[in-house]
Amino acid sequence: MIKVSKYKHNIIGDIMKNVSIWSEEIDKSKVNSLDTDLDVDVAIVGGGITGLSVAYYLSDIGYNICLLESKEIGEGITSRTTGKITYLQEDLLLKIKDIYNEDVAKKYYESQKEAIKELNRIILENSISCDLKKSDSYIFAENKKDIKKIKELKELLERFGEKIESVYSLPDDTKVKYGIKGNGTYVFNVIKYLKELRKAIEDKIKIYERTKVENIIKDDGEYVLKTKNNEVKARKVIICTHYPFFLFPYLMPLKCSLEKSYVALYKTNSDIEYNAITICKPTISIRYVEGKRARYKLVLAKSHNVNFNNDDKDHFAKISSIKKRPDYLWSNIDVITKDYMPYVGKIDDNLYLATGYNTWGMTNGTLAGLIIKDLIIDKRSEYIELFNPKRSSNMSTFIKYPLYMFNSAYSFGTSKLIKNKSWYSKSVEFKKIKGCNVGIYTDDKGVKHIVKNKCPHLGCSLIFNEVEHTWDCPCHASRFDIDGKVINGPSNYDIHFDE
Ligand SMILES: Cc1cc2nc3c(=O)[nH]c(=O)nc-3n(C[C@H](O)[C@H](O)[C@H](O)COP(=O)(O)OP(=O)(O)OC[C@H]3O[C@@H](n4cnc5c(N)ncnc54)[C@H](O)[C@@H]3O)c2cc1C
Numbered sequence: 001m002i003k004v005s006k007y008k009h010n011i012i013g014d015i016m017k018n019v020s021i022w023s024e025e026i027d028k029s030k031v032n033s034l035d036t037d038l039d040v041d042v043a044i045v046g047g048g049i050t051g052l053s054v055a056y057y058l059s060d061i062g063y064n065i066c067l068l069e070s071k072e073i074g075e076g077i078t079s080r081t082t083g084k085i086t087y088l089q090e091d092l093l094l095k096i097k098d099i100y101n102e103d104v105a106k107k108y109y110e111s112q113k114e115a116i117k118e119l120n121r122i123i124l125e126n127s128i129s130c131d132l133k134k135s136d137s138y139i140f141a142e143n144k145k146d147i148k149k150i151k152e153l154k155e156l157l158e159r160f161g162e163k164i165e166s167v168y169s170l171p172d173d174t175k176v177k178y179g180i181k182g183n184g185t186y187v188f189n190v191i192k193y194l195k196e197l198r199k200a201i202e203d204k205i206k207i208y209e210r211t212k213v214e215n216i217i218k219d220d221g222e223y224v225l226k227t228k229n230n231e232v233k234a235r236k237v238i239i240c241t242h243y244p245f246f247l248f249p250y251l252m253p254l255k256c257s258l259e260k261s262y263v264a265l266y267k268t269n270s271d272i273e274y275n276a277i278t279i280c281k282p283t284i285s286i287r288y289v290e291g292k293r294a295r296y297k298l299v300l301a302k303s304h305n306v307n308f309n310n311d312d313k314d315h316f317a318k319i320s321s322i323k324k325r326p327d328y329l330w331s332n333i334d335v336i337t338k339d340y341m342p343y344v345g346k347i348d349d350n351l352y353l354a355t356g357y358n359t360w361g362m363t364n365g366t367l368a369g370l371i372i373k374d375l376i377i378d379k380r381s382e383y384i385e386l387f388n389p390k391r392s393s394n395m396s397t398f399i400k401y402p403l404y405m406f407n408s409a410y411s412f413g414t415s416k417l418i419k420n421k422s423w424y425s426k427s428v429e430f431k432k433i434k435g436c437n438v439g440i441y442t443d444d445k446g447v448k449h450i451v452k453n454k455c456p457h458l459g460c461s462l463i464f465n466e467v468e469h470t471w472d473c474p475c476h477a478s479r480f481d482i483d484g485k486v487i488n489g490p491s492n493y494d495i496h497f498d499e
Pocket residue numbers: 045046047048049050051068069070071072073074075076077078079080081082083084085086211212213214240241242245259260261262263300331332333334354355357358359360361362363364365489492
């Protein structure tokens with residue numbers, strides 16, 4: 001039985017790294033920012049696994065292409081992933097089958113298998129060294145209801161031609177009520193992968209970091225992307241920013257919910273290799289990670305909808321599954337779509353979007369590259385319709401529109417009404433200064449960091465995450481650092497407060 005028990009240590013005071021292990025690989029020394037106007041055929045906005053995959057697939061079509069990234073390559077959601085490359089993705093296939101039918105679920109399954117093959121091909125052809133390891137995937141159940149689901153999933157996968165084994169324990173001898181094992185799955189270090197993928201395309205694609213696209217304007221059939229000091233004219237634009245930073249023409253708040261999860265890493269001497277995840281909530285996900293100095297067991301737990309249940313300190317405190325202090329601790333957010341399939345494709349004339357991976361972005365981010373390329377070179381592909389971001393709703397997904405609206409309105413309202421003081425230590429305060437609601441964090445040296453306590457996206461009040469030291473929005477999950485610089489959108493603006 002896997003236990004997610006109460007963490008015994010002082011989460012805030014203990015010495016541990018409150019950043020992801022992958023983010024340590026990001027090279028911040030050489031940064032090439034945009035300092036001139038550009039005129040290109042294609043502009044890619046965002047340099048996570050999606051943006052880089054799209055750039056890779058488009059690099060051989062003879063177009064003049066640039067990629068603009070507001071921070072450093074990989075520094076977004078991708079740097080806080082768990083980095084499994086697998087088609088055994090909780091109960092997604094069962095959900096897709098229930099919403100549509102078995103044929104659609106099969107197509108989604110095939111798309112994931114193809115993405116795994118593609119990732120392996122790209123890594124091999126470009127001699128990318130990224131700690132890629134074969135790692136059998138397990139899905140396990142911890143209660144009776146879930147056993148039935150796993151059996152249903154096993155039968156479905158067997159009908160798709162997959163060889164699936166039943167198990168009653170994980171390779172490290174942890175007993176589970178019931179589980180299944182699939183192979184042909186992998187783990188890797190995604191930041192190492194992106195660094196080398198970048199090298200493979202850099203002579204064909206202009207890549208600019210610390211270059212935020214502040215606005216996109218449609219002008220006479222072309223797009224003009226405005227950065228702080230420059231303009232990029234582009235015939236086609238591909239939005240790979242995770243959650244889009246604009247509201248129109250694709251009203252994302254009506255199309256998805258957001259899920260936050262908490263990840264801990266513990267040093268281990270074990271050389272066992274496997275990865276595992278529960279079929280249903282509460283999610284527990286496990287893999288092993290090669291670090292620079294040691295090997296670690298990664299445990300993800302306490303996933304929740306960002307609109308509810310936002311006591312980060314408590315979530316972090318509860319994620320410890322083994323009774324020792326974690327060496328790394330971080331949280332991350334991903335987009336959950338109405339029908340559990342990604343949104344990849346055209347959203348307006350010559351404007352494309354790739355997001356909505358339901359926490360499975362290593363495969364789907366790669367696949368986004370393939371799909372966008374097919375769309376741009378006008379090639380038909382079986383996944384274009386499947387992942388079409390403008391696909392129509394059926395009854396079971398249509399009812400999610402009012403649900404998303406209600407949830408956002410609820411978190412907007414509660415963010416304004418409740419400042420749950422019991423969550424916070426004395427280092428966090430909320431005040432009104434010069435008529436502006438501000439949040440104040442006082443650091444270890446007594447320095448006060450003041451930010452506007454209003455998310456520029458849709459105006460929600462923010463919550464302070466005392467473990468990672470970030471201001472987090474409970475409505476659509478924008479995150480800001482202690483000085484108000486945006487870490488993750490949808491907000492495209494900072495919340496600096498000038499006294
Ligand atoms: C806890 C957790 C665990 C996960 N584990 C797995 C896993 O094991 N396997 C798996 O397949 N998937 C996993 N995922 C999902 C996966 O990590 C994500 O779906 C994926 O990394 C998203 O990549 P992205 O490139 O779309 O977004 P990002 O990595 O966020 O990239 C978007 C980029 O756009 C940039 N940007 C934003 N706005 C602008 C702007 N205005 N101008 C310029 N640039 C901008 C950002 O800085 C960012 O770098 C996990 C997700 C979570 C939350």
